[in-house]
Amino acid sequence: MGGDGIAYDALQHFTHPQEDKLIMLRRIALSFALLLGATTTAVAQTATQTVTFSVADVKIVAVSGDPASMTVNAGGSGSTVADSSTTYDVTTNATSAAPAKITAQITTGGDMPTGVTLSTNLADPDGASVGAASAGDVVLSSTAAQDVVTSLSNIEATGNTITYTLSADATAAAVAGATRVVTYTIQ
Amino acid sequence: MTGRPASLPRALVALPFVLLMAVPCSRLAAQSVIVSGDPGSLDIGTASAGAPLDPASDVTTTYTVTTSAAGQRIVARLDAPMPAGVTLSIELTAPTGAASAGEVTLSTVDQTVVGAIPSAGSYSSLAITYRLSAATSAGRVLTDARSVVFTVVSGT
Numbered sequence: 001m002g003g004d005g006i007a008y009d010a011l012q013h014f015t016h017p018q019e020d021k022l023i024m025l026r027r028i029a030l031s032f033a034l035l036l037g038a039t040t041t042a043v044a045q046t047a048t049q050t051v052t053f054s055v056a057d058v059k060i061v062a063v064s065g066d067p068a069s070m071t072v073n074a075g076g077s078g079s080t081v082a083d084s085s086t087t088y089d090v091t092t093n094a095t096s097a098a099p100a101k102i103t104a105q106i107t108t109g110g111d112m113p114t115g116v117t118l119s120t121n122l123a124d125p126d127g128a129s130v131g132a133a134s135a136g137d138v139v140l141s142s143t144a145a146q147d148v149v150t151s152l153s154n155i156e157a158t159g160n161t162i163t164y165t166l167s168a169d170a171t172a173a174a175v176a177g178a179t180r181v182v183t184y185t186i187q
Numbered sequence: 188m189t190g191r192p193a194s195l196p197r198a199l200v201a202l203p204f205v206l207l208m209a210v211p212c213s214r215l216a217a218q219s220v221i222v223s224g225d226p227g228s229l230d231i232g233t234a235s236a237g238a239p240l241d242p243a244s245d246v247t248t249t250y251t252v253t254t255s256a257a258g259q260r261i262v263a264r265l266d267a268p269m270p271a272g273v274t275l276s277i278e279l280t281a282p283t284g285a286a287s288a289g290e291v292t293l294s295t296v297d298q299t300v301v302g303a304i305p306s307a308g309s310y311s312s313l314a315i316t317y318r319l320s321a322a323t324s325a326g327r328v329l330t331d332a333r334s335v336v337f338t339v340v341s342g343t
Contacts, residue, residue, distance in 0.1 A: 046338045047222045049248065051275060053229040055240070055321045055328035062236035089237030093323040154323045158237035 059092045059100050059152075061186040063162065070166040072116070074174040080167045089158040090125055090149075092186065100152040100186055103145035104138065108181035111142045115172030118180060119165040122148045125157035137165060140182060148184070217255035220337045222315070223248045228330070229275075229319035242320040251311040252282065252339060254304050259341050260285075262297040266334040269293075272325030275333065276318040282310035290318065293335060300337075 067083040094100040104120050112118050117139050124134040132152045140146070226245035233241045252261060261279065269275055274292055277300060281287040284305040291300050304310070321328065 045218050045220070045340075046336055047220045047250065048337070049222050049315075049335045050225045050332050051229065051317060051335055052225075052330060052332045053243070053273070053275070053319050053328070054231070054330040055273065055325055056230065056232035057327050058232060058234050058240055058323075060234050060236040089235075091234040091236055091238060091240070091323065093240060093321070093326050095326045154326070156234075156237055156239055156323055 055093065057094065059094060059186040061088060061090045061102055061184055063088045063184065067162070067164050070164065072166050072168040072172075074168060074172050075170055078167075078169075079172075080165060082163055082165045084161050084163045086162045087159045088122060088125075088162055088184065090152065090160070090186065091156045092152050092154070094153050096131075096151075096153040099132075099150070101147050102149040102152070102184055102186050104140060104148045104182055104184050105145040106140050106142040106180045107183040109142070109179055112140070112180070113172065113175050113178065115169045116175065117167045118182075119167070120148060120182060121163040121165070122184075123161040123163075125149065125152070125160045126155055131155070137163075140180075142180075145185060152186070218253065218259065218339050218341075220250055220252045220261060220339050222250045222337065223312075226315070226317050229317060231319060231321050240321050240323060242318050244319070245317045246314060248315045249312045250279065250315055250337065251309065251313070252301070252304070253309040254307050254339065256341065257306050258303045259339055260299055260303050260343075261301040261337055262340055263291070263293060263300045263335055263337050264297045265293045265295050266336065268295055269333065270325060270328050270331065272322040273328055274320045275335075276320070277335065278316040278318075280314040282308075282313060290316075293333075297338065297340075303343075 064087045067086050070081045070083055072079040072081050090102070092100045102122065104122075106112070106118070119137045119139050121137045122134055124132055126132045132155060133150050135146075135148050135150065138146050138148050226248050229243040229245055231240050231243050235241075263277060263279075265275070276290045276292050278290045279287055279300045281301045282304050286302040288298070288300050288302060291298050
């Protein structure tokens with residue numbers, strides 16, 4: 001404090017009274033200028049929020065239920081029965097550059113009995129000659145998933161028919177009440 | 188003390204600093220909108236088979252608006268367009284006596300989200316709802332962000 005006071009007094013001793021007024025006026029002008037600038041930047045009529053977002057790969061398939069029981073004659077060559085009572089729905093945002101597909105496999109019950117085949121046929125979900133494509137009748141296996149619909153992209157489709165076909169040839173023996181679980185996977 | 192400035196000019200020097208403390212507060216109080224923070228990340232990743240992708244929403248943030256006169260409203264815009272096939276919508280709960288514009292799809296153009304507020308005042312902790320939708324044609328969209336700018340404006 002003492003040091004500051006001495007310096008201040010010393011400064012005043014070397015300053016003319018008219019210059020005092022000039023300095024003071026400059027200080028006042030500077031203060032108001034600072035005030036003006038501060039008030040201009042301090043006014044906030046806007047507010048901002050940052051919204052972060054993403055869309056993941058979505059691939060969903062579902063079936064309407066189980067088909068009715070199918071029965072064919074054992075040992076009868078060419079014996080066939082079909083069921084088209086169920087449907088599937090599918091949604092995916094996969095692109096045409098990296099399309100999705102649906103596979104089918106028997107996942108419970110093991111292979112079909114000798115001489116008996118179970119096939120599935122999933123209708124083309126977009127019904128167009130381009131885009132998604134049905135593989136037609138596909139004989140189901142318990143050992144490997146097989147493509148049943150391919151080239152799925154940018155689609156939301158409901159009520160697409162699933163047709164099962166059960167066949168028995170001359171080598172088929174009688175089988176009572178057998179069941180197989182068919183699993184459809186979109187990938 | 189000889190040669191020191193008179194007390195009146197000193198007061199004049201001090202006056203702007205006093206105003207500096209008081210005026211900005213009054214100006215801020217006159218017309219402003221303040222948000223509580225940023226919403227959580229809006230991420231789409233589910234759908235029902237055969238249906239469009241499930242939208243994502245967020246209701247975690249709020250806003251406070253202070254108006255200086257009747258008839259002021261709030262507009263909102265994005266700093267950049269959303270990706271193709273992706274839509275960001277917003278809905279603000281309106282202050283008492285004002286009308287919300289409901290769910291508004293945001294774009295880079297200012298759009299009214301709260302209509303004319305009937306009287307001057309401060310209205311706090313009003314809900315902001317965000318909703319993100321995506322068409323299947325949007326494909327996969329990696330994590331991205333947009334700024335939503337709210338502004339209090341006068342007139343229609």
